[in-house]
Each structure stands twice: as C-alpha cells, then as structure tokens.
Amino acid sequence: MSSRLLLPEPPVIDFPAWIAREAAVTRQGMHLLFSGPTQSGKTTLCRIVASLRDYVVVLGTKPKDRSLERYVADGYVRLDHWPPTRSDIRKCSGDGCHFIVWPKMTTRQDLRKHTGLYLKVLDQVYAEGHWTVVVDEGLWMCNPKGLGLGDVISDIAYGSASNMVSLYLLVQRPANVPPITWTSVAQALLFHMGRTDDVRELASLGTYDPRAAVVAMQHLTGHQFLDLPTRAQAEWAISEVPPAWA
Numbered sequence: 001m002s003s004r005l006l007l008p009e010p011p012v013i014d015f016p017a018w019i020a021r022e023a024a025v026t027r028q029g030m031h032l033l034f035s036g037p038t039q040s041g042k043t044t045l046c047r048i049v050a051s052l053r054d055y056v057v058v059l060g061t062k063p064k065d066r067s068l069e070r071y072v073a074d075g076y077v078r079l080d081h082w083p084p085t086r087s088d089i090r091k092c093s094g095d096g097c098h099f100i101v102w103p104k105m106t107t108r109q110d111l112r113k114h115t116g117l118y119l120k121v122l123d124q125v126y127a128e129g130h131w132t133v134v135v136d137e138g139l140w141m142c143n144p145k146g147l148g149l150g151d152v153i154s155d156i157a158y159g160s161a162s163n164m165v166s167l168y169l170l171v172q173r174p175a176n177v178p179p180i181t182w183t184s185v186a187q188a189l190l191f192h193m194g195r196t197d198d199v200r201e202l203a204s205l206g207t208y209d210p211r212a213a214v215v216a217m218q219h220l221t222g223h224q225f226l227d228l229p230t231r232a233q234a235e236w237a238i239s240e241v242p243p244a245w246a
C-alpha cells in the first residue's frame with residue numbers, strides 16, 4: 001500500500017469556488033506566503049488574491065515582467081515615487097486604492113538604485129497601517145546582495161499585523177529570506193517544488209500533518225497550488241488559476 005493512501009489528502013477545488021472561500025476567510029492584517037519556483041505562477045495568483053483587498057501597494061523590482069504588467073491592465077496605478085500625489089489618488093478606480101510602485105529599470109546599475117523608494121513605501125505602510133503590501137520578489141528585496149531590506153520586511157512581518165497591515169510575500173524558496181517573514185503567515189500558497197528540504201520546511205508551517213502536506217506538494221502539477229493554512233479553523237485545498245485568468 002502506498003504511503004499516500006494512509007495520509008489525508010486535500011480536496012481539489014475549482015478556482016472560482018476557492019477564491020470565493022478566500023474572500024470569506026482572509027482578513028486585513030493576515031500575512032500570506034506564496035512560494036514556488038520561477039514561472040510557477042506566484043505573481044499571477046497573488047494578483048488575483050490581492051484584488052480582494054481595498055488598499056494595496058505592490059513593490060515591483062524586476063525590469064520586465066508580463067505578470068506584473070497585468071496589475072496595470074487590471075487598473076493598478078503605476079508609480080515611480082511615493083507617497084502618491086492627489087492626481088495619483090484620483091486615478092484609483094473602484095473601492096480603495098491600488099498602486100504598483102515599479103520604476104522603470106533598464107541597465108543592471110538601475111536594479112539597486114530605487115532601494116530608498118521601496119523603503120519609503122514600507123515605512124509609510126508600517127506607520128499608517130491598513131495597507132496590503134505585496135513584496136513580489138522576496139529574496140531580492142531581503143537579501144543583502146539584492147536590496148538588503150530584510151530587517152524592514154521582518155519588522156512588518158513581526159509587528160504590523162496588529163496595525164492591520166497585510167504582507168503578501170512571494171519567494172522562490174524560503175532559504176536566505178529571514179524566517180520571521182515567512183513563519184508569521186496565516187496561510188501559505190505553495191506550488192510544486194523540487195527541493196525536499198524546502199518542501200519539508202514549508203509543509204511544517206501548516207496545521208495539517210506535515211507528511212501529508214509534503215506528499216500533497218509533491219503531487220502538484222502545472223500551476224496547481226496547495227493552500228496550506230497555518231492557523232486553526234481553516235481548511236487546506238488544492239486549486240489552480242484557470243488559464244483564461246492568468
């Protein structure tokens with residue numbers, strides 16, 4: 001008998017039902033982790049999940065990324081400065097404000113020159129509260145060899161939930177990102193991952209038997225993700241963004 005037969009398995013839920021459930025269970029002040037290898041679908045899933053929140057600021061740090069451009073297509077106002085001006089705020093459509101702070105970057109030298117801008121956003125988010133801040137490239141933003149903002153993001157993860165800040169952190173793997181940033185989450189959305197150490201570490205975050213979560217993650221295919229709650233009274237599931245939404 002395979003070990004899988006002895007372990008509980010998460011239900012597979014179609015995406016419209018999953019996102020409706022997500023809307024019902026996520027609250028402002030909950031931190032979320034999106035983890036998966038490059039091109040697994042983190043930015044795409046996060047864009048849809050973040051749209052459930054009213055005040056969102058996405059930090060875009062890649063020179064080019066079609067999945068980040070989809071935020072703009074969805075109505076996010078693209079900024080290369082912070083705070084937003086009155087005219088920026090007037091451009092917000094619908095409920096709340098949705099911004100993507102994503103300055104143009106062309107040369108390699110440009111990659112690190114906007115650290116002060118991201119820091120300004122993070123400091124204001126921390127002080128004001130009630131924002132959802134999306135860190136689209138967690139490793140790059142935290143690592144000293146990238147933007148070196150690991151301490152600031154740790155402060156947000158540790159201290160800002162009570163001020164109703166939601167941190168949505170996207171990482172390819174948990175290694176080299178301060179553990180406080182990804183162990184403070186209420187929910188982990190996990191794509192198929194090859195490295196056994198990463199799979200085990202992330203599986204152990206959840207409220208379900210980590211062995212069952214490991215097996216569930218190892219059996220994910222394509223852009224499927226495992227929704228693994230880390231707090232009691234929430235249920236796990238497997239789902240996938242339909243290609244037409246991606």
Ligand SMILES: Nc1ncnc2c1ncn2[C@@H]1O[C@H](COP(=O)(O)OP(=O)(O)OP(=O)(O)O)[C@@H](O)[C@H]1O
Nearest residue numbers: 037038039040041042043044067223241242243246
């Ligand atoms: N559920 C899906 N169905 C079909 N295509 C998808 C799905 N999710 C993402 N994609 C496509 O896969 C590609 C990668 O998606 P995305 O940019 O969201 O991945 P990522 O994990 O953020 O990658 P990276 O780590 O490189 O930033 C994109 O072309 C996107 O349109």
Ligand SMILES: [Mg+2]
Nearest residue numbers: 042043067136
């Ligand atoms: Mg991405």
